[in-house]
Amino acid sequence: MHQQHNFNFRNWAGNQSSVAKNYFAPASEEELVNIIRQYQKNRLVGTGHSWSSLCVTDATLISTVNYNQVLHLDKDNLQVTIQSGVKLWQLNAYLDQHGLALKNLGSISEQSVVGAICTGTHGSGKDYQILGSQVVSFSIIKADGNKQVIHSENDQVLFNQALINLGALGIVSEMTLQVVPAFQLHEQIFIEDFETALQKLEEWRNTTDHLKFWWFPHTDKMIVYLHNRTQQPRNDSRFRQWLMEEVISVYAYRFFVWIGTLNRNWRKTINRMLLANFIRPIDRIEKSYKVFNVPRPPIHREAEWAFDVALAADVLRAYKQKIDNSSHRINFLQEIRFSKADNFALSPSFSRDTVWIGCYNIDNFGWVELMHDFEEIGKHYNGRPHWGKEFTVSKTYLQGQYADWSKFVALKSQFDPMGKFENKMIAELFS
Numbered sequence: 001m002h003q004q005h006n007f008n009f010r011n012w013a014g015n016q017s018s019v020a021k022n023y024f025a026p027a028s029e030e031e032l033v034n035i036i037r038q039y040q041k042n043r044l045v046g047t048g049h050s051w052s053s054l055c056v057t058d059a060t061l062i063s064t065v066n067y068n069q070v071l072h073l074d075k076d077n078l079q080v081t082i083q084s085g086v087k088l089w090q091l092n093a094y095l096d097q098h099g100l101a102l103k104n105l106g107s108i109s110e111q112s113v114v115g116a117i118c119t120g121t122h123g124s125g126k127d128y129q130i131l132g133s134q135v136v137s138f139s140i141i142k143a144d145g146n147k148q149v150i151h152s153e154n155d156q157v158l159f160n161q162a163l164i165n166l167g168a169l170g171i172v173s174e175m176t177l178q179v180v181p182a183f184q185l186h187e188q189i190f191i192e193d194f195e196t197a198l199q200k201l202e203e204w205r206n207t208t209d210h211l212k213f214w215w216f217p218h219t220d221k222m223i224v225y226l227h228n229r230t231q232q233p234r235n236d237s238r239f240r241q242w243l244m245e246e247v248i249s250v251y252a253y254r255f256f257v258w259i260g261t262l263n264r265n266w267r268k269t270i271n272r273m274l275l276a277n278f279i280r281p282i283d284r285i286e287k288s289y290k291v292f293n294v295p296r297p298p299i300h301r302e303a304e305w306a307f308d309v310a311l312a313a314d315v316l317r318a319y320k321q322k323i324d325n326s327s328h329r330i331n332f333l334q335e336i337r338f339s340k341a342d343n344f345a346l347s348p349s350f351s352r353d354t355v356w357i358g359c360y361n362i363d364n365f366g367w368v369e370l371m372h373d374f375e376e377i378g379k380h381y382n383g384r385p386h387w388g389k390e391f392t393v394s395k396t397y398l399q400g401q402y403a404d405w406s407k408f409v410a411l412k413s414q415f416d417p418m419g420k421f422e423n424k425m426i427a428e429l430f431s
């Protein structure tokens with residue numbers, strides 16, 4: 001097993017780091033169990049794509065990078081079982097080879113499947129719950145080293161409490177997911193006035209499988225993404241994909257983002273110029289996972305909150321007004337997505353159809369002030385922050401937002417009575 005002392009952990013965005021006294025990258029369940037039996041303070045890391053301090057520890061850090069095999073495909077029931085280090089991109093490719101797919105995805109597939117699910121990662125779509133809703137069962141190695149399998153139907157109450165667990169209950173070892181026959185997405189992208197988009201939001205949300213908006217701050221326009229499921233054949237050209245998704249959206253975009261770091265006051269003009277010159281209407285059909293995922297974004301900061309969807313237009317207007325009347329200069333898109341209500345205790349979509357609103361910016365300068373302004377709006381509208389993104393709101397506020405908070409805390413004391421899976425963030429939230 002790969003192991004190291006004084007391991008330097010750094011997350012994807014580089015805003016979190018720590019030196020873990022011990023680092024392990026086990027390749028088998030037996031090795032996972034041995035570590036848990038031996039060490040008293042442990043945190044798990046998938047691919048470190050969370051902005052929050054979930055993976056920060058000075059004790060033992062366990063990476064699932066080498067625990068990454070697809071274990072079984074049940075073609076009759078359309079279920080796949082994986083080890084917890086399997087990445088979303090790996091699973092997408094594996095399923096594609098078998099004519100199958102995940103039914104919904106977020107914007108990228110670099111994360112580990114389990115890491116994404118543990119934080120309540122979501123895609124978009126009125127009738128689609130967060131990614132965890134695709135889980136049929138998972139096994140968890142608890143603090144005493146014993147393994148427990150939790151099934152979505154047979155152990156429904158426990159499953160709903162334990163699925164979104166932030167790595168606070170133990171090590172998720174294996175997971176079985178429900179998959180669907182492979183499908184294509186018909187993607188239509190166009191620009192609409194900000195206010196018109198808000199007025200049409202409910203109509204689009206009801207008539208589109210996966211609706212999403214991108215708003216470039218300092219503009220009055222919204223980029224609208226309509227994604228509808230289809231079995232029609234793909235019609236997108238490889239050349240267009242290479243040009244738009246590899247060259248323009250990655251290198252040209254990064255260049256303009258970099259220009260905006262030279263003088264922040266140029267960002268208004270840059271955003272307007274990007275919108276006018278680089279965003280062209282698109283109408284294409286492509287494999288689902290290629291459309292769900294966006295081109296590689298540059299390193300940036302993110303906060304994202306989940307609100308009752310009935311408040312979508314109000315929150316967006318309040319956020320735009322705040323930006324318009326402030327000295328914040330943002331050169332990154334703000335993302336607006338949707339998900340269906342669920343019953344998972346710590347899911348930000350718990351019990352309400354949700355609009356997710358992202359506050360993103362490229363640099364550290366002014367980030368804390370921007371995030372605080374966003375959080376003031378978030379709290380005013382009773383939002384819930386994404387666990388994998390940055391937030392500073394108090395435990396008292398969070399407790400008030402989750403009806404089943406105390407049930408999760410009780411479960412944590414049962415699974416991990418001595419706080420073996422705690423770091424500072426987990427201890428502050430749930431101890």
Ligand SMILES: Cc1cc2nc3c(=O)[nH]c(=O)nc-3n(C[C@H](O)[C@H](O)[C@H](O)COP(=O)(O)OP(=O)(O)OC[C@H]3O[C@@H](n4cnc5c(N)ncnc54)[C@H](O)[C@@H]3O)c2cc1C
Pocket residue numbers: 012013043044045046047048049050051054055064084085105106107108111112113114115116117118119120121122123166167168170171172173297386387388389
């Ligand atoms: C560029 C980018 C795009 C993103 N896009 C989206 C998006 O579209 N939608 C969205 O909702 N989020 C999105 N996110 C957030 C991201 O999906 C989450 O932060 C996710 O948790 C990251 O997965 P990971 O494998 O990196 O997990 P990590 O950040 O490594 O870990 C996340 C949590 O899972 C725990 N964990 C990991 N593996 C295990 C295990 N085996 N057992 C128990 N606990 C475990 C960790 O301890 C930690 O608490 C994005 C992040 C980035 C950087």
